[in-house]
Amino acid sequence: MRPNLLLTILVAAALGGCQKSKVPVSTFEVMVVPAATVPESPTDAAWDKAPEYLAKLIPQDLVEPRLLVPSTPEVRVRAIAAGGEVAFRLEWVDSTQNDLARPAEFVDACAIQLPAQVGPDVPAPQMGETGMGVEIAYWNAGWQASANGRGDDIQDVYPNAAVDHYPFQAASLPKDSPEQAAMAARYSPARALGNSVSGPHSSSVQDLIAEGPGTITPADQTTSRGRGERTELGWVVVITRRLPQGFSESTRDQVAFAVWQGAQEEVGPRKMRTGWVPLAMKEAS
Amino acid sequence: MARVYNWQLGREMSYWYPEDRPKKQFAAVFDINKCIACQTCTLACKTTWTSGKGQEYMLWNNVETKPYGFYPLAWDLKLLQMLGAQDWKGGAYPGETLFESAPAGQRVMGWRPEERDYSYPNVGEDDCAGRIENGAGLAVPHLTWFFYLARICNHCTYPACLAACPRGSIYKRPEDGIVLVDQGRCRGYQECVQACPYKKVFFNPMTGTSEKCIACFPKIEQGLQPQCFVNCIGKIRMAGWVSKPEDARADNPIDYLVHVKKVALPLFPQFGLEPNVYYIPPVHAPASFLHQMFGPGAEKAVETYRSAVDDPDLGGLMGLFGCTEKVVPRWKRSGDSILGLEENGDEIVRVPMREPVFIRQAFDQKYQIARTNCP
Numbered sequence: 001m002r003p004n005l006l007l008t009i010l011v012a013a014a015l016g017g018c019q020k021s022k023v024p025v026s027t028f029e030v031m032v033v034p035a036a037t038v039p040e041s042p043t044d045a046a047w048d049k050a051p052e053y054l055a056k057l058i059p060q061d062l063v064e065p066r067l068l069v070p071s072t073p074e075v076r077v078r079a080i081a082a083g084g085e086v087a088f089r090l091e092w093v094d095s096t097q098n099d100l101a102r103p104a105e106f107v108d109a110c111a112i113q114l115p116a117q118v119g120p121d122v123p124a125p126q127m128g129e130t131g132m133g134v135e136i137a138y139w140n141a142g143w144q145a146s147a148n149g150r151g152d153d154i155q156d157v158y159p160n161a162a163v164d165h166y167p168f169q170a171a172s173l174p175k176d177s178p179e180q181a182a183m184a185a186r187y188s189p190a191r192a193l194g195n196s197v198s199g200p201h202s203s204s205v206q207d208l209i210a211e212g213p214g215t216i217t218p219a220d221q222t223t224s225r226g227r228g229e230r231t232e233l234g235w236v237v238v239i240t241r242r243l244p245q246g247f248s249e250s251t252r253d254q255v256a257f258a259v260w261q262g263a264q265e266e267v268g269p270r271k272m273r274t275g276w277v278p279l280a281m282k283e284a285s
Numbered sequence: 286m287a288r289v290y291n292w293q294l295g296r297e298m299s300y301w302y303p304e305d306r307p308k309k310q311f312a313a314v315f316d317i318n319k320c321i322a323c324q325t326c327t328l329a330c331k332t333t334w335t336s337g338k339g340q341e342y343m344l345w346n347n348v349e350t351k352p353y354g355f356y357p358l359a360w361d362l363k364l365l366q367m368l369g370a371q372d373w374k375g376g377a378y379p380g381e382t383l384f385e386s387a388p389a390g391q392r393v394m395g396w397r398p399e400e401r402d403y404s405y406p407n408v409g410e411d412d413c414a415g416r417i418e419n420g421a422g423l424a425v426p427h428l429t430w431f432f433y434l435a436r437i438c439n440h441c442t443y444p445a446c447l448a449a450c451p452r453g454s455i456y457k458r459p460e461d462g463i464v465l466v467d468q469g470r471c472r473g474y475q476e477c478v479q480a481c482p483y484k485k486v487f488f489n490p491m492t493g494t495s496e497k498c499i500a501c502f503p504k505i506e507q508g509l510q511p512q513c514f515v516n517c518i519g520k521i522r523m524a525g526w527v528s529k530p531e532d533a534r535a536d537n538p539i540d541y542l543v544h545v546k547k548v549a550l551p552l553f554p555q556f557g558l559e560p561n562v563y564y565i566p567p568v569h570a571p572a573s574f575l576h577q578m579f580g581p582g583a584e585k586a587v588e589t590y591r592s593a594v595d596d597p598d599l600g601g602l603m604g605l606f607g608c609t610e611k612v613v614p615r616w617k618r619s620g621d622s623i624l625g626l627e628e629n630g631d632e633i634v635r636v637p638m639r640e641p642v643f644i645r646q647a648f649d650q651k652y653q654i655a656r657t658n659c660p
Contacts, residue, residue, distance in 0.1 A: 065451060065476060066390035101473060102490040103342075104397045142493075154338040157490045167336050187337025190494040193469035198492035214452045216472075265397075268474035269451050 023078075026051035029278035030088075030255055032079040038087040039080060042229050042236040047089055050078035055257050057272035062126055063213040067270045072259045075110070075274075081281065087240040088112050090257065094234035098262025099141035100157060106262040108141040110228075112239055113256040114279070116209065118246040122254050125275045127210040136208040136216065137224040137241045141262070144204035144228045152199040196222070204228060205239055213269065253279040286384070289443060292530050293554040293580070295377035299384050300557075301392050301448035307462035311440050311500050312527035312539050312561040313514070314549040316606065318568055318590070319521040322348045322410070322433040329516035330437075334499070339491030342403045345498035346513045348435045352574065353409030356436075357402035360484040361553065365577070367394060371555055373581045382557025383445060383482055393445045393480035414574075425569055432567035435521065437513060438485040438498035439552065439560030440464050446497070449480030462561065463500045471495055482556045509610050520607025526614060527561055538602055538616045538625075539563070546599055548589045550579035565590055601638050609634040 030053045039046040055075045059067040075092040090110050098108045115122050116133040128134035146152040154161055168184040185191060190198035196206055196218050205226030207219035228237035247253045254276040260266040288297045289304035330346040347356045355361065364383075371380030383394045413429040421428050440457075444464045447455040454470040455477055457463070466477070466486065471494040477486040478495055486497040501511035509515070510524040525539035533544035542549040542563065549563035566575045566583045568591055575583035593600040601623040605613060611633050613625035618638075625634040648655050 061390065063451070064390060064392045065449070068390045100490075101488075101493050102400060103403065103478070103488045104399045104475065106475075152491065154341070154491045157339075161341070163341060166338065184337070187340070188492055189468040189496070190471065190489070190492040195469050195471065195492070195494060197472050198468075198494055216452065268472065268476065 023048055024051040026053045029280045030077050030079050032081045032086055032281045034282060034284045035080050035082045038082045038085050038240050040227055040238060042089055042227065042238045046080060047078055050080050053077045055274045055277055057259060057274055060269050060271045060273050063269055065269055067266065071261045071264045071266065072272045075257050075259055077257065081243055084243050085240050086243045087238055089238050091236040092234050092259050094261050096263040097230055099145040101142050102157065106265055106267045108235060108262045109139060109260040110237055111136050111138040111258045114244055115254055118244050118251060118253050122276055125256050127213045130211050133209055133211045136210060137239045138206050138208055139204050139226040139228055139237050139239055141228060143201040146199065146201040147204050152201055247281065249281045249283045255279040291557060291559050293551050293559050294557065298382050298557050300443045306442065307457060307459045309526045310462035310561055311505065312525055314523045314539060314542050314563045315435055316521045316565040317432055318565060319519045320433040320435055321519050323518060324348055325516050325518050326435060326513035329512040333512045339489035343487040344406055346437045347406060348433050350410045350412060350431050351434050352414050353412040355408060356406045357398040357484050358405060358408065363396055364482050376581060378555055380555060384557055393449045395479040395482065397475060397479040398484060426571050427569045430570050432570055436483065437562060438464065439483055439562045440500055441561060442559035443557065445480040445482060445558055446477035446486050449476040451476060461505060463502050465499055466495055466497055468494055482553065508612050510612055515610045517607055523606045524612055536615045536617060538605060538613055541602060546589055547582055548586045550582050550586055553578060554580045597638060604636045608636050
C-alpha cells in the first residue's frame with residue numbers, strides 16, 4: 001500500500017472519530033438547509049447548522065482510463081440554500097497539497113454533479129447519458145491558487161525561470177498594448193481559442209455540462225463560485241451554484257461528488273466518485 | 286478495441302478505434318546518413334511554433350545522438366524495457382504492440398516523463414557506442430559508432446495519443462492525416478503525453494493543455510513543406526504522401542523510397558502505431574541496433590542505399606531532397622535530370638543527376654592576379 005494512501009485512511013479514521021458532536025448528521029441524503037444567505041467561506045459558522053452527509057467514494061473504474069487503486073475514501077458534505085442558490089461544502093482528507101499542474105504533476109480537485117433536469121428519471125451517474133445530461137461544477141486547487149493571487153503566468157509556475165526573450169516582448173511592441181496581446185495569443189493557441197482551462201483564472205470553479213463519459217463541455221458561462229481552503233488534514237471547499245429549477249421542499253433531486261488527489265496522479269477520469277446521492281430541501285422553520 | 290490492419294507489422298492488430306485512413310497521409314523520408322545534427326531544423330520549428338510561454342522546454346523537432354542521446358531522457362529505452370523482448374518472424378511481427386500490451390484500466394501502455402527528463406536535450410551528443418581500443422581500424426559497420434536521429438511527430442496512422450485521450454480532443458485530419466490536439470477542447474489530462482511512445486506531445490504548464498507538432502499544416506495546405514524540412518541545410522528530408530503498399534505508385538517519391546525500394550523504414554514499427562516518418566538507416570551502425578529501431582528490413586535498406594550510386598533512379602531521386610520548398614507529389618527521371626512534378630505533371634523543379642564541375646584556376650590569366658581561395 002502506498003504510504004500516502006495509508007496515511008489518508010488513518011487520518012480519515014481519526015477525522016471520523018473526532019467528529020464534532022455539534023454538527024448534525026444526515027444519514028440517507030444530502031439535506032439542503034434554507035438560510036438567509038449562502039455562506040461563501042468554508043469556515044462560516046452557518047455551516048454548523050447544516051447536517052453533514054458522509055459520502056463514500058469509489059474508484060472510477062467503468063471507462064478507460066480507470067482508477068484501479070482507491071485513494072480518498074470519503075467526502076463530508078453539507079449544503080445551504082438561499083436566494084436561488086445552493087452552496088455545497090465538501091471536506092476531505094488529502095495529506096499533500098497539489099495546486100500546480102506541470103508535466104507529470106497534477107492538482108487536487110473536486111466536483112459536484114446534478115441532473116440537468118429535476119425529475120423522477122435520473123441520468124446515469126457517471127457523467128450522464130445522451131439526451132439526459134448533467135451539470136457539473138468543478139473546483140481546481142490550481143485555479144484557486146491563481147484566484148488567490150498567485151497568478152498563472154510562467155513566472156508563477158516556475159518562479160526561478162529565466163527566459164531570454166519572447167517574440168511578443170520585442171521592443172517594437174508597446175507593453176500591454178493590444179498589438180502585444182494579439183501577438184502573444186498567437187503563441188498560446190488554447191487561450192486564443194478561449195479554452196477556459198487555459199486561464200488566466202480569476203475563479204476556482206468551472207461550470208460544465210455532459211451527456212456521458214468523455215463529453216464534458218464548458219457551459220455557456222460559469223455562474224458558480226468556489227472557495228477552497230487548506231485544512232490541517234486536507235481540503236475544505238465551498239461550491240455555490242444556482243438552485244436547480246423545480247427543486248424545493250416538496251421535490252427531490254440527486255447529487256454526486258468526485259474528488260481528485262493530484263499526488264496520486266488522479267486527473268480526468270482517474271478519480272474517486274460517488275453514485276447519485278438523494279438531495280432534499282429541509283423545510284424552512 | 287477494434288481490429289485494424291497495420292501493414293508495417295504484416296498483420297491485423299488491436300486499436301481503440303476502427304480503421305479509418307485519411308484520403309491522403311502526410312509522410313516524410315529522413316536520410317539519417319546526411320544529418321549532421323546542426324539543429325537548424327530544431328530552431329526553425331522552435332522559432333516558428335514554440336516561442337510562447339509554457340513552451341520553453343518543448344522541442345516538437347529535436348535531433349538526438351544514438352545510442353546515448355534521448356529527448357526526453359531514455360524515451361525509447363524505457364518503453365522497450367516495458368514492452369519486453371519481442372521477435373519479428375520474417376517480415377511480420379507476431380509480438381505485442383503498445384495497444385495489445387496495455388495494462389488493465391488503460392488504453393495504451395506508456396509512461397509519463399517528468400520535468401527532469403526534458404532537462405537534457407543534448408545528453409549523449411556525439412557520444413560513441415564504445416571506446417576506440419588500441420589497434421582499432423576503420424571498418425563498416427564501424428566498431429564504434431553513433432548517428433543522429435532527427436525526430437518530429439510521426440503523424441501515425443494509429444496514433445496512441447489519439448487513442449488515449451478520453452475526451453476525443455485529438456483528431457487525425459481526414460484530408461491529410463495530420464494529427465492535432467484541439468486546443469479549444471483539451472483539458473490537460475496528459476494521457477496523450479503518457480501514451481505517445483515517441484514523446485512528441487508536451488504539456489504546457491502555463492495553459493494547462495497539451496501541444497504537439499502540427500506538421501506545419503498551414504504550409505502543407507499551400508503545398509509547401511514544413512519549416513524543419515525546408516530549413517535543413519543537410520537536405521536530409523522530403524515531405525510528401527505515403528500510400529498503402531497495395532496502392533503504392535512508383536512515381537510518388539515517398540512511395541518509391543518506402544514501398545518500391547524499401548530503403549526508408551518506420552521508427553520502432555513494433556510499437557504498432559504505423560508511424561509515417563520513414564528513415565533511411567545509417568550505413569555504419571550495427572545491424573542488430575538498426576533491426577531493433579527500424580525493423581527487419583534495416584539491413585536490406587542499407588544494402589539498397591549503398592547501391593544507389595549505381596542506381597540512376599534511386600540515386601537521382603535522392604537529389605530531390607531539399608531542392609524545393611514545395612511538396613513534390615510526383616517525380617520522374619529524364620535522361621540525366623530528375624524532375625519533381627505536381628500531381629498533374631507540371632514541373633516543379635529539375636535537378637541534374639550530377640552537378641556540373643567547374644575547376645576554378647588559382648591564377649586569373651585575364652587580370653593577371655592570384656585568386657584568394659575564400660567563398
